[in-house]
Amino acid sequence: MKRIILMTAAALVVLAGCKNQKSNEEILADFQAGIEAVMNEYREAAEKVDADEALTDEQKDAKFEAxxxxxxxKLVASGRKVLAKNPANVEVAPKVIANIYSYMKDDELDAVLAPLSDEVKATEVVSxxxxxxxxxxATAVGKKFVDFTVDHVAGVDKSGAPVYEKKSLSDFVGKGKVMLVDFWSPWCPPCKAELPNIKAVWxxxxxxxxxxxxxxxWEESRKMDWRNTIDTAAVYGVSWLQLNNGHKExxxxxxxxxxxxxxxxDKDxxxxxxxxxxxxxKTGKAVAEALGR
Structure with a gap:
């Protein structure tokens, strides 16, 4: 059974470095309190679903998703309300947008960012x-692929040192096949939860x-490397094409x-x-549609 995890780590640090006027502190404190209330409500409801033995795994997954x-x-609506009242506040706006932007679709995010002042847009976070x-x-639906090259570890030599092989996305994409490219990391639980589904589609x-x-x-972001990627892929039965050691590019x-x-x-x-x-x-349905099946 897949358990959906709502990421909220950033919400716990919105007050970091806020030493200016009290009104800013109060705004951020209220925002954080709202986040915590939403998360407590979510956790309590999720625990009840998890404990309901009458539900199948599939039914639980659907409820977790809902x-x-x-x-x-609720989180996004709360943040948007604060931003609407503080579009030029360089202490408040960046911290709030940092907590909600990853949950928003691109067009919604565009609409939220547009009214912010130039000073807010120039801050490190918002820029x-x-x-x-x-x-x-630039890489939206309808655009052609953007190529990249990684030093893929193809194996190890007799001393155990990695044997690198330069591999590019263009070695696989645009070669006449519909390609599903999965960006993942061995430390990422939701990534690993998706692997069985990808395997079924493949x-x-x-x-x-x-x-x-x-x-x-991003393997190195959690003190992991290509070895962890290879080992995790083996555990999950990944037998399709792989590139490890991708880092951040x-x-x-x-x-x-x-x-x-x-x-x-697409094939091109x-x-x-x-x-x-x-x-x-949705993955299997999208692939079937692309293949005309």
């Missing part, structure tokens, strides 16, 4: 988010016109700020779907 969607909606959003637009459709490529990114080029993140490419390398449109059962 609870998560509701909680995220990063703006840049990331532009990157997503086993059903792979062949002359379809394949899957997993690209490991592949994710940066596609504006990916959270994993797992999948992108479905055009992006067909990406992100939330490729999770759970």
């Amino acid at each position: 609870l998560e969607e509701t909680a995220i909606g 990063y988010i703006l840049g990331n959003l532009e990157t997503k637009k 086993e059903k459709y792979h062949g002359d016109d379809f394949d899957v490529l997993s690209v490991a990114v 592949p994710a940066d080029l596609y504006g990916i700020d959270g994993i797992p993140h999948m992108i479905l490419f 390398g055009t992006i067909l779907k990406r992100g939330d449109d490729l999770r759970g059962e």
